[in-house]
Amino acid sequence: MSKVNACDCLMGEAKEKCLETAHVRAEAMKPCPIGSAGICCKNCFMGPCRLTSGKDGEEKCGVCGASRDAVAARNFCRMIAAGNSGHVDHARDIVHVFLAVAKGENTDYSIKDENKLRMLAGVYDVDMEGKTVQQIAVGLGEKVMAEFGQQDGKLHMVGRAPRKRQELWDKLGMTPRGVDREVVDMLHHTIIGNDQDPESLLLQGSRCALSNGWGGSMIATELQDVMFGTPFPRRGKMAMGVLEEKQVNVLVHGHDPLLAEMIVVAANDPEMNKLAKAKGAEGINIAGICCTANETLLRHGVPMVGSFSQQELAIVTGAVDVMAVDVQCLMASLPKVASCFHTKIVTTSPKAKIPGAVHMELHEDNALNCAKDIVRLAIENYPKRKTVNIPKETSDVVVGFSHETINYMLGGSFRSSYRPLNDNIMNGRILGVVGIVGCSLPKLEGKGVTATLVKELIANNVLVIHTGCAAYASAREDLLIPEAALKYAGAGLAEVCETVGIPPVLHSGSCVDNSRILIACAAMVAEGGLGNDLSDLPIAGCAPEWMSEKAIAIGQYFVASGALVVFGSESPVKGAPGFDKLLTEGYEKLTGGKWAFSPDPHEMARIIIDHIKAKRKALGLEKAQERVLFDMEMRRKLEV
Ligand code: BF8
Numbered sequence: 001m002s003k004v005n006a007c008d009c010l011m012g013e014a015k016e017k018c019l020e021t022a023h024v025r026a027e028a029m030k031p032c033p034i035g036s037a038g039i040c041c042k043n044c045f046m047g048p049c050r051l052t053s054g055k056d057g058e059e060k061c062g063v064c065g066a067s068r069d070a071v072a073a074r075n076f077c078r079m080i081a082a083g084n085s086g087h088v089d090h091a092r093d094i095v096h097v098f099l100a101v102a103k104g105e106n107t108d109y110s111i112k113d114e115n116k117l118r119m120l121a122g123v124y125d126v127d128m129e130g131k132t133v134q135q136i137a138v139g140l141g142e143k144v145m146a147e148f149g150q151q152d153g154k155l156h157m158v159g160r161a162p163r164k165r166q167e168l169w170d171k172l173g174m175t176p177r178g179v180d181r182e183v184v185d186m187l188h189h190t191i192i193g194n195d196q197d198p199e200s201l202l203l204q205g206s207r208c209a210l211s212n213g214w215g216g217s218m219i220a221t222e223l224q225d226v227m228f229g230t231p232f233p234r235r236g237k238m239a240m241g242v243l244e245e246k247q248v249n250v251l252v253h254g255h256d257p258l259l260a261e262m263i264v265v266a267a268n269d270p271e272m273n274k275l276a277k278a279k280g281a282e283g284i285n286i287a288g289i290c291c292t293a294n295e296t297l298l299r300h301g302v303p304m305v306g307s308f309s310q311q312e313l314a315i316v317t318g319a320v321d322v323m324a325v326d327v328q329c330l331m332a333s334l335p336k337v338a339s340c341f342h343t344k345i346v347t348t349s350p351k352a353k354i355p356g357a358v359h360m361e362l363h364e365d366n367a368l369n370c371a372k373d374i375v376r377l378a379i380e381n382y383p384k385r386k387t388v389n390i391p392k393e394t395s396d397v398v399v400g401f402s403h404e405t406i407n408y409m410l411g412g413s414f415r416s417s418y419r420p421l422n423d424n425i426m427n428g429r430i431l432g433v434v435g436i437v438g439c440s441l442p443k444l445e446g447k448g449v450t451a452t453l454v455k456e457l458i459a460n461n462v463l464v465i466h467t468g469c470a471a472y473a474s475a476r477e478d479l480l481i482p483e484a485a486l487k488y489a490g491a492g493l494a495e496v497c498e499t500v501g502i503p504p505v506l507h508s509g510s511c512v513d514n515s516r517i518l519i520a521c522a523a524m525v526a527e528g529g530l531g532n533d534l535s536d537l538p539i540a541g542c543a544p545e546w547m548s549e550k551a552i553a554i555g556q557y558f559v560a561s562g563a564l565v566v567f568g569s570e571s572p573v574k575g576a577p578g579f580d581k582l583l584t585e586g587y588e589k590l591t592g593g594k595w596a597f598s599p600d601p602h603e604m605a606r607i608i609i610d611h612i613k614a615k616r617k618a619l620g621l622e623k624a625q626e627r628v629l630f631d632m633e634m635r636r637k638l639e640v
Helices: 003-016 022-028 068-102 114-123 133-148 156-160 163-172 179-190 198-228 257-267 270-278 290-300 308-316 334-338 367-384 403-411 419-426 449-459 470-475 483-488 491-500 514-527 549-560 577-591 601-618 632-638
Strands: 234-238 248-253 284-289 304-306 322-325 344-347 395-399 432-436 462-466 505-507 539-543 564-567 594-597
Touching (some): 003 022, 003 308, 022 308, 068 133, 068 198, 068 257, 114 156, 133 179, 156 514, 179 198, 198 257, 198 290, 198 549, 234 290, 234 304, 248 257, 248 290, 257 270, 257 284, 257 290, 257 367, 270 367, 284 308, 284 367, 290 304, 308 334, 322 367, 344 367, 395 505, 403 514, 419 491, 419 514, 432 449, 432 514, 449 462, 449 470, 449 601, 462 470, 462 491, 462 601, 470 505, 483 491, 514 539, 539 549, 539 601, 549 564, 549 577, 549 594, 564 601, 577 594
Parallel strands (some): 248 284, 322 344, 432 539, 539 564
């Protein structure tokens, strides 16, 4: 049975038990055609205004006179602001704990990557002269925290972008000033009676999104690496079969690794294991869902049960003793599904409470104790299991491709560098690099949209980088192992992968870790040979199964950074032709980046490959160019 069929089997089981899952609800749901075209406005209570065409084909406007383009632009930009809030507030929580660790007020967590701490201290101009690690960390934490409430100037991380890009952002008024400020400013633009100009709205939308990609998300990624360790390549496992029939299963789910990190520690506590054995279990198994799973898989090798779409199905196995959730992408249905089994759903954040769940709040000063209480609850619950049905299938994966790892793997320890990657792009073995990111959609379960796209890209020698739930879709098709290069990749990409020993599809982490892709792209520009700006690179981004507002925020920061971004749906603003054209055509003249939309994976691949080829042509790389390796004879001739 394939991993896809294993999920079908659990969906069948849910149906037999008359249990409704998101897959069933998605099929039954008839989306509102006006809302899905982006032209429903409920920003005030004079409507809600539905801006369909009038009988004579005349464009309708809202009660206030707002045009379809203005309404669609405001809706789109509100999605950016909401998506940002998830990432930047996650970052704030991380900085809080980081500062407490730095000051010695919190000993549950620690500083694991001193090299990265010093690198970041350099980015933030922290005085390191004669300072201890703790003092440097305090200096860094205070400067980072100040950026959330900063009113003017520019975020320090923005300085990591290529100079040309920074100058463009300055010129366009897109440089983010403060992490929180841009979200508030964006919302202010969109309230009744304010900004009616789609271009002006999108400009602030870009500044807002950039304060996420080159701000909040980058802060979260980097400080998580400092506290929990920078990921390096490791083997792991994904899919439902990672649940253990004879062990206590604790699932961690959400996005903020603060909880999961402590649960991993608690599960290794000898006392806890003794207790588990006393209850008849062979041990304690931790596994994950969604981006919390990506974080713990990359850093600890904790296996991943599934992505967003599989969260209810995991409970249907009957083997989950506790599902402990933190924030974001938690289905409201979890307690209802769990009520048919023995599973306990535990919420831990005041920002994400779910009626029917047990609430055990995680505070930064009680993190380990809270995690132990959760693991204890799972152990107590283990003997209450009823029927257990765990599909046996698992996928082997190799994960953990942070920017630092790519640098090291390609360049080696003595000469860490992106030179080999750039050279292989220049000589044509690698056509380009594409980030395939974002969610998994219940309505597309089993259709293989993401994996089809990935296979087509790697067959065309495009190196794929994954974050978020998209990685799980590839894992189910065994694409995250080095052997996949020989089976699916084009000859050039396969040769590079075989030489370096990497899969053709690199898993880089969670959704805040899209910032790793930004850093990797900046490093490609800095390495030389592929232009002077991010918009010169033969790269693209794609979210084939997006659903969250966070995905729109991510898409916009990549577009504002100069990339083509393809989303797997019809345009969410298709009811507003003017704004749609601005996103897909006009905006490119400003930043070099643009949006494209298509629900068809082959069409997505075509759009991406055409774009990459056009970028290669502009760089003069139309024809494959072998790098000339100089032998001693040739070097002598060069010497004057
Ligand atoms: O932040 S990919 S479904 S889990 S939103 Fe959610 Fe989408 Fe998954 Fe991660 Ni990102």
